[in-house]
Amino acid sequence: MISERMFDLGSRRSAIRELFEYGKQAALTVGEENVFDFSLGNPSTPPPEEFTETAMEILRNEPPCAVHGYTSAQGDFATRKSVASDLASRYGAKISPEKIYMTCGAAASLCIAFHALVSSKDDNIVAVAPYFPEYRVFVEGTGAHFRATKPDTVSFGIDFASLSEQIDEHTRAVIVNFPNNPSGALLSSEALASLAALLREKAATFGAPIYLISDEPYREITYETPAPYLPDFYPDTIICYSYSKSLSLPGERIGYVALPDGVSDIDRLYAATCGAGRSLGYVCAPALMQKILAKNASMTSDFSSYRENRDLLYSALTALGYSCVLPQGAFYLFVKAPNGDAVAFSEKAKELNILLVPGDGFGCPGYVRIAYCVDRGRIERSLPAFAKLIRILR
Amino acid sequence: MISERMFDLGSRRSAIRELFEYGKQAALTVGEENVFDFSLGNPSTPPPEEFTETAMEILRNEPPCAVHGYTSAQGDFATRKSVASDLASRYGAKISPEKIYMTCGAAASLCIAFHALVSSKDDNIVAVAPYFPEYRVFVEGTGAHFRATKPDTVSFGIDFASLSEQIDEHTRAVIVNFPNNPSGALLSSEALASLAALLREKAATFGAPIYLISDEPYREITYETPAPYLPDFYPDTIICYSYSKSLSLPGERIGYVALPDGVSDIDRLYAATCGAGRSLGYVCAPALMQKILAKNASMTSDFSSYRENRDLLYSALTALGYSCVLPQGAFYLFVKAPNGDAVAFSEKAKELNILLVPGDGFGCPGYVRIAYCVDRGRIERSLPAFAKLIRILR
Numbered sequence: 092m093i094s095e096r097m098f099d100l101g102s103r104r105s106a107i108r109e110l111f112e113y114g115k116q117a118a119l120t121v122g123e124e125n126v127f128d129f130s131l132g133n134p135s136t137p138p139p140e141e142f143t144e145t146a147m148e149i150l151r152n153e154p155p156c157a158v159h160g161y162t163s164a165q166g167d168f169a170t171r172k173s174v175a176s177d178l179a180s181r182y183g184a185k186i187s188p189e190k191i192y193m194t195c196g197a198a199a200s201l202c203i204a205f206h207a208l209v210s211s212k213d214d215n216i217v218a219v220a221p222y223f224p225e226y227r228v229f230v231e232g233t234g235a236h237f238r239a240t241k242p243d244t245v246s247f248g249i250d251f252a253s254l255s256e257q258i259d260e261h262t263r264a265v266i267v268n269f270p271n272n273p274s275g276a277l278l279s280s281e282a283l284a285s286l287a288a289l290l291r292e293k294a295a296t297f298g299a300p301i302y303l304i305s306d307e308p309y310r311e312i313t314y315e316t317p318a319p320y321l322p323d324f325y326p327d328t329i330i331c332y333s334y335s336k337s338l339s340l341p342g343e344r345i346g347y348v349a350l351p352d353g354v355s356d357i358d359r360l361y362a363a364t365c366g367a368g369r370s371l372g373y374v375c376a377p378a379l380m381q382k383i384l385a386k387n388a389s390m391t392s393d394f395s396s397y398r399e400n401r402d403l404l405y406s407a408l409t410a411l412g413y414s415c416v417l418p419q420g421a422f423y424l425f426v427k428a429p430n431g432d433a434v435a436f437s438e439k440a441k442e443l444n445i446l447l448v449p450g451d452g453f454g455c456p457g458y459v460r461i462a463y464c465v466d467r468g469r470i471e472r473s474l475p476a477f478a479k480l481i482r483i484l485r
Numbered sequence: 486m487i488s489e490r491m492f493d494l495g496s497r498r499s500a501i502r503e504l505f506e507y508g509k510q511a512a513l514t515v516g517e518e519n520v521f522d523f524s525l526g527n528p529s530t531p532p533p534e535e536f537t538e539t540a541m542e543i544l545r546n547e548p549p550c551a552v553h554g555y556t557s558a559q560g561d562f563a564t565r566k567s568v569a570s571d572l573a574s575r576y577g578a579k580i581s582p583e584k585i586y587m588t589c590g591a592a593a594s595l596c597i598a599f600h601a602l603v604s605s606k607d608d609n610i611v612a613v614a615p616y617f618p619e620y621r622v623f624v625e626g627t628g629a630h631f632r633a634t635k636p637d638t639v640s641f642g643i644d645f646a647s648l649s650e651q652i653d654e655h656t657r658a659v660i661v662n663f664p665n666n667p668s669g670a671l672l673s674s675e676a677l678a679s680l681a682a683l684l685r686e687k688a689a690t691f692g693a694p695i696y697l698i699s700d701e702p703y704r705e706i707t708y709e710t711p712a713p714y715l716p717d718f719y720p721d722t723i724i725c726y727s728y729s730k731s732l733s734l735p736g737e738r739i740g741y742v743a744l745p746d747g748v749s750d751i752d753r754l755y756a757a758t759c760g761a762g763r764s765l766g767y768v769c770a771p772a773l774m775q776k777i778l779a780k781n782a783s784m785t786s787d788f789s790s791y792r793e794n795r796d797l798l799y800s801a802l803t804a805l806g807y808s809c810v811l812p813q814g815a816f817y818l819f820v821k822a823p824n825g826d827a828v829a830f831s832e833k834a835k836e837l838n839i840l841l842v843p844g845d846g847f848g849c850p851g852y853v854r855i856a857y858c859v860d861r862g863r864i865e866r867s868l869p870a871f872a873k874l875i876r877i878l879r
Contacts, residue, residue: 100759136550378737378738379773
């Protein structure tokens, strides 16, 4: 007399959460400093000081009932204006504050966008692999089918032949994530132009818009070139954002869904976005966080430690004989399992207290994800274990 | 190619939100001080100073990555321990921290509980009228049927004959709310004993548990007698709570689902609760709020102004000839429409800039809800308008 689906989702934790909990236990026996937990994308660089100062200033000076009261369901208008002007200054984006919907983080943004689009059990949403594993949970939560492309393991771009096969008349949206979790790859302008051409062709064939959902919480964390702005390539783009990574606030649950000018059926889609938020129980996004963003939606954490970690880990691991593509953003390294089996590799690594997430759940077997948003010392201490691990496997 | 259901929910705003937006517009023409907006349950008494001081102390002294990082999906263990001991000291409750799931407020708590219980489109959930209108939206969001009893307009208790009729073999849960929004009534010990007896009888007849969902965000706001603790009457009670009203934080979205010891199938139900949170995109409850509650989950706002408002408004309106039951808690007065038609009454009131919510959406036509969580001056200024209104209607 209980939902079997919900029971399953709750009792079989995600592989990432499972490892994270394992790490907490292991720390009790071998010591916290000897657990090389690379499982979770929990930022290790603090929010900017301006963030904390703004929070304190609001708490100190503004009337508390106004600070902590309900905002409009879509978000405080001042916050949405601030977000719209941040997007305008960052990307030249044309997005009206009236088409921004503040959310409780990226997962909420995605659930709301999926629910707004899905109207039939026959519908499907296609993810470009490798993809964040919870996409499947969120899409299936709407009753629709989750589909994924084959991964392009050469550069972690898009396997267009596979994407073309997956899209059919029931496809409501394609979802991409960049810089990519788990590979750290950034979609190139060429890839985005091809993606736009394919989606336009499919939309014309099937006589209905196919939306591109751009899941971009890592947007600001790039190392060589800045992240592209997808609506410049394909107007039917729905932006799903979270401040979890850019402001190092994953626990605070603050983000948005934004519909740029020119999105097909924009007014109805925005209303459906509001309706989906309402139906899922999202009354409003956390108020204090909204008030902080109203004052400044452009600040970010300092990401230089992530770059240092990337460089250190990439050089050390490739020197040891591991194989991976140099990440262009985010804080993940996606490493080929030396023996080809990522689950077995991850289990072997666990014996040396190295916690790595197998790529299977990301739609890319044969690879493991290393979240390098940890302190540099932990990376340095882990290198002998990585050396031992590859010797064992050979 | 957009969800019609979500479009409907987003474009037809709730009656309450509609009035709230109307009030903001009216303020531009007649002046904010002359709009008697009694539409929204937005607390007017501030959070306790200890709340703000604790927030500032955490922001000032604790490492920001730890403060704002992901918590366990169920909530920080320290927070859950603090909540469990608050419930133990307040009610003698036996609730393990392992059976508390921190949420983004009451709407999230309810959506999560409903999704955890519903496993078929034939399932239904029964609300005792008058009820909070969004119950219908949240229940229907699971795909199940929403049902409601007839209201008991004598004392706003429970119409047991009607409740007995509504429960069948597909009933997964009955939901009650106390002190009641919109009537302010508190369920008596006698009513709760009868409710427990009826639910036990029905559960035995149908051979499956029928859970009692206790939606209790107004629990601490009572005027004569404290709120009862439902698991003392009926063990299969699921507690859905929010700090929105007790700490005056409706915008911050923080609350919980708690399963007291002895709830049927407690381990599976807790897992399904976690699964439902995951499926709906609730990664964790807002972290800073959790950290504050970890230090003290027992503090509340000062509710004395609500009592003063209740007394002033109840005396003044009954003296003018309006009819209503004296509220025992919450911050709502549920007044009989003098001409019997609550929608027409509310429209007439609007012409005098008095904003009242018709009871129709609460499953109780013929009544209007007055949210008296406003400053006393506004109530005083509204009395001549209430006097004029009843003269017009006679």
